[in-house]
Every structure is written in C-alpha cells, then in structure tokens.
Amino acid sequence: MFENNKMKILFVSAEVSPYAKTGGLADVAGSLPPALAGLGADVRVVMPRYRQIDAKMEYLTDFPVRVGTKIETCIIRETKMNDNVPVYFVDNYNYFDRDGIYCYFDDARRYAFFCFAVLEMLPKLGFKPDIIHCNDWHTGPVCMLLKENYKNIDFYKDVASIFTIHNLKYQGNFPKEVFNLFNLSGHLFTPETSEFYGMFSFMKCGLVFSDKINTVSRVYAEEIQTPNYGEGMDGILKNRSQDLSGILNGLGYELFDPEKDPHIYFNYSKDTIHKKYENKKSLQKEMGLPQSDVPLLGVVSRLSGQKGLDLIMDKFKDMMEQDIQFVLLGTGDPYYENGFNELKKVYPDKLGLHIGFNAGLAQKIYAGCDMFLMPSRFEPCGLGQMISLRYGTVPVVRATGGLAETITDYNMNPVKGNGFSFAEFSADMLLDAVNRAVIMYRSKPAEWKKLVGKSMLQDFSWKKSAQSYMELYNLITG
Numbered sequence: 264m265f266e267n268n269k270m271k272i273l274f275v276s277a278e279v280s281p282y283a284k285t286g287g288l289a290d291v292a293g294s295l296p297p298a299l300a301g302l303g304a305d306v307r308v309v310m311p312r313y314r315q316i317d318a319k320m321e322y323l324t325d326f327p328v329r330v331g332t333k334i335e336t337c338i339i340r341e342t343k344m345n346d347n348v349p350v351y352f353v354d355n356y357n358y359f360d361r362d363g364i365y366c367y368f369d370d371a372r373r374y375a376f377f378c379f380a381v382l383e384m385l386p387k388l389g390f391k392p393d394i395i396h397c398n399d400w401h402t403g404p405v406c407m408l409l410k411e412n413y414k415n416i417d418f419y420k421d422v423a424s425i426f427t428i429h430n431l432k433y434q435g436n437f438p439k440e441v442f443n444l445f446n447l448s449g450h451l452f453t454p455e456t457s458e459f460y461g462m463f464s465f466m467k468c469g470l471v472f473s474d475k476i477n478t479v480s481r482v483y484a485e486e487i488q489t490p491n492y493g494e495g496m497d498g499i500l501k502n503r504s505q506d507l508s509g510i511l512n513g514l515g516y517e518l519f520d521p522e523k524d525p526h527i528y529f530n531y532s533k534d535t536i537h538k539k540y541e542n543k544k545s546l547q548k549e550m551g552l553p554q555s556d557v558p559l560l561g562v563v564s565r566l567s568g569q570k571g572l573d574l575i576m577d578k579f580k581d582m583m584e585q586d587i588q589f590v591l592l593g594t595g596d597p598y599y600e601n602g603f604n605e606l607k608k609v610y611p612d613k614l615g616l617h618i619g620f621n622a623g624l625a626q627k628i629y630a631g632c633d634m635f636l637m638p639s640r641f642e643p644c645g646l647g648q649m650i651s652l653r654y655g656t657v658p659v660v661r662a663t664g665g666l667a668e669t670i671t672d673y674n675m676n677p678v679k680g681n682g683f684s685f686a687e688f689s690a691d692m693l694l695d696a697v698n699r700a701v702i703m704y705r706s707k708p709a710e711w712k713k714l715v716g717k718s719m720l721q722d723f724s725w726k727k728s729a730q731s732y733m734e735l736y737n738l739i740t741g
C-alpha cells in the first residue's frame with residue numbers, strides 16, 4: 264500500500280514550536296508531527312524561515328518560484344525536530360528576513376510564495392507524500408493549487424490534502440487582485456471557490472479544495488457550522504459537513520512537564536505538590552506581589568477580543584474585593600494592553616502584569632498559580648487549560664469549543680469535575696465561576712488539593728489524538 268508501509272505526511276504550517284510561535288498553532292505543529300512519527304509515519308514539516316529562527320540547519324537546494332509575474336528565489340534548508348522529524352525551512356530574504364512573523368503589508372504575497380514553494384520543493388527533494396496536511400489560512404492555497412494545477416503533474420496525481428482549521432476567525436482575506444498571484448484561470452475566483460464577498464480568501468481555498476477538513480475539537484467542528492461561530496464560512500462548512508471532523512489537540516507532554524520543565528523555579532509532581540507552592544511564592548516575588556497564600560489567578564493569552572478579557576476587566580474590581588491576586592502575561596490589541604496597564608495603576612499590589620511574549624514566564628505562571636482563567640468568547644481547542652491541568656492549576660473557563668470538551672464543572676459534577684466553567688458569555692457568570700473556585704480554595708483546602716491531584720493525572724497528551732489523525736489519513740488514502 265504505502266512505500267515501506269509508512270504513511271507519508273507533509274505538515275505545512277506558518278509557525279512551528281520551538282522555531283517560531285505566536286499561539287497554539289505552533290504548539291500543535293511542534294508536537295503532532297513527532298507524535299505521528301512515533302506511530303510509524305514518515306512525517307516532515309515545512310515552514311517559512313523567519314529571521315528569529317536560530318536552529319542549526321543545512322542547505323538542501325534552491326530553485327526559482329513564480330508568484331504572479333515575478334520570479335523569485337527559494338532556498339530550502341533542513342533541520343531535525345526531536346532528532347527524527349525533518350523540518351524544511353522555506354527561505355527568501357525579501358519575504359522572511361524580518362523581525363516579526365505576521366502583519367506585514369505584503370503578507371498575501373509572502374504566503375502565496377510559501378504555498379508555491381512548498382509544492383515546487385517536493386519533487387526536488389524526492390519526497391512524495393500521501394497527504395499534504397495544511398494548517399490555517401496561510402496554507403489554504405496549497406489545497407487549491409494542488410487540485411487545480413499540480414495534479415496535472417504525474418508526481419502529484421495521487422497526493423491528497425487535509426486542511427485543519429485552528430482558528431476560523433483569521434481567514435487571510437485580501438483584495439481581489441491577490442488572486443492574480445496564483446496564475447490560475449478566472450473560474451477559480453467565484454463565490455463557489457476562492458472569492459469571499461469580493462475578496463480573495465486564503466482560508467476559503469483550504470475549505471473548498473481540500474479532500475478533508477478538520478478542526479481542533481469536536482465541539483468547535485459543530486459550532487462553526489452555525490452563523491454564530493461560522494465567521495461567514497458556516498454555509499460552506501455545512502455543505503462539506505460530511506468531510507468535516509473534529510480532533511482534539513493534544514499537548515506535548517514531554518515539553519510541558521512540571522517534573523522536568525527548565526523554566527519553572529522548582530520542579531514538582533503530584534507527589535511533591537508542596538513545591539508548587541514554592542513556585543507560587545517565587546512567581547509572586549517576580550511579579551512584584553506580596554508573598555501570601557491568597558488565591559493567585561493567572562492568564563497567559565493573546566490579548567484579542569476572542570479571549571473574553573473584557574469580562575475580566577469588567578469585573579476586576581469585584582474580583583479584587585475577594586482578596587485575591589492576579590497575574591497576566593499577554594500581548595496584542597492595545598485596547599487590552601492599555602486597559603490592564605490602567606488596572607495595574609489602581610491595584611499595584613494585586614495585579615502582576617507583563618505585557619509581551621515570554622515563553623519562560625508563561626511556564627512560571629502555569630506552575631505558580633492556583634487558578635487559570637480562560638473566559639473565551641470562542642475557543643477552537645485551547646491549550647492553556649490543558650497546560651494548567653498538567654501543572655495542577657485549576658482552570659476557570661467559558662464552556663465553548665475545546666474548553667467545553669476538556670473542562671467539566673466541579674460543582675455540577677464533583678466526580679468528573681476538573682475545573683470551573685460557565686456557559687453564558689457574561690461578566691456576571693465569569694464572576695460567579697471565579698467566586699465558586701475561590702470559595703472552595705479557601706473553605707475546603709483538602710478537597711481543593713484532591714481536585715489539583717486529580718487534574719494532574721488526566722491525560723491530554725497526543726496519544727489518542729495522533730491516533731485519530733492516522734485514522735483520518737487512512738480514510739483519505741483508502
């Protein structure tokens with residue numbers, strides 16, 4: 264069936280941990296491929312080579328790539344992830360040798376180049392995957408180009424594609440002229456294909472032209488077929504519901520391990536949980552808060568409307584009346600950055616604030632806090648709540664998407680409960696859930712400790728989910 268009986272997968276992502284990360288996509292791209300390799304797949308990863316990437320890499324080849332009317336040079340370099348998964352870096356100095364990752368004026372052109380480069384690269388490397396696994400909007404046109412252009416080439420005639428939605432909100436919609444970059448016939452820019460309300464949509468190319476679509480939780484797979492969560496794409500997703508499934512993300516358990524994590528102050532396990540409280544004291548010190556045993560709540564997040572931070576800001580005063588402390592690490596929308604900076608002025612001894620992206624501090628927060636807040640408006644999967652469970656930090660979440668799938672409210676179900684959750688997206692409901700958690704922390708310390716211990720034993724590793732991906736790949740390749 265497969266050469267050497269190995270399923271061959273090319274995993275395409277704009278960010279991959281540990282090389283470049285802005286959010287959960289990188290975590291998945293950095294941990295699912297090694298898990299698939301562990302199940303016997305020949306899996307390789309490809310991503311752009313941004314300036315910040317300092318991994319040791321080897322030059323493999325270079326070749327010209329045509330984007331629109333311009334011919335550009337593409338250089339391919341390689342490194343190995345976990346010593347066994349090849350990672351190909353697509354390099355072009357004009358496009359990727361920049362300080363940041365996204366949000367440049369020419370992002371459409373940068374990722375169009377990346378998509379072409381991926382498909383041009385494979386025959387040159389002699390790697391013919393059974394499946395090209397594309398992730399999020401940056402990679403959508405790979406599915407379109409494969410089906411409408413490259414399938415005519417013998418090398419590609421049996422190659423299938425999967426498109427994974429990590430976040431439907433970010434669609435890569437650009438002015439219609441961007442379609443011309445792909446040198447395709449005009450019938451591929453219609454409302455049935457790549458056009459989205461007069462714009463060219465990278466995301467829609469993935470949704471329309473992939474052989475299968477999946478997203479990162481079962482609940483989100485259902486939600487995005489409704490107008491409330493569909494971001495305008497619910498019609499097309501409903502049309503393709505036979506091809507759409509949800510597979511919960513796993514967590515890289517080797518990477519996120521309180522027993523070995525080099526970033527935290529003191530390593531610990533369920534059996535040495537007292538050291539978690541040493542982490543709390545050190546975190547309080549680092550964040551400029553008094554070292555006391557009041558409940559410590561944490562947030563590590565992109566500061567965007569998705570994450571429900573307005574609910575926290577709304578009820579911050581009420582929460583502080585409970586005599587609790589709060590630490591927040593995040594960066595993003597200036598509205599939230601300014602909002603929390605203002606709150607810091609009012610509550611200097613209660614709010615520890617770090618505006619920025621800091622992977623090490625994030626781990627310290629997961630380890631040092633008692634509770635972790637994710638009151639998301641929507642959440643495709645969410646990794647923060649899983650990392651928290653692994654570090655014995657009790658999640659307080661809004662029950663949506665992956666949060667609904669992973670967190671059971673303790674008050675509603677004390678047997679299965681592993682956190683606190685609320686259904687309605689409202690500040691009152693958030694405050695109620697926080698209060699329930701804080702009251703239990705204060706009044707029932709033994710029960711709290713049991714809850715913490717139980718959370719730490721849950722298994723949200725890739726074990727089950729990587730297997731589900733293998734089943735999905737098998738379904739496509741027959």
Ligand code: ADP
Pocket residue numbers: 285286287288290430563564565592593594619620621622625644645646647648
């Ligand atoms: P999303 O992908 O929507 O940002 P997830 O919960 O799926 O949300 O994943 C977020 C990941 O990014 C987690 O690993 C989280 O710890 C990390 N993260 C988010 N913001 C920051 C930050 N400011 N500094 C460090 N890590 C961050």
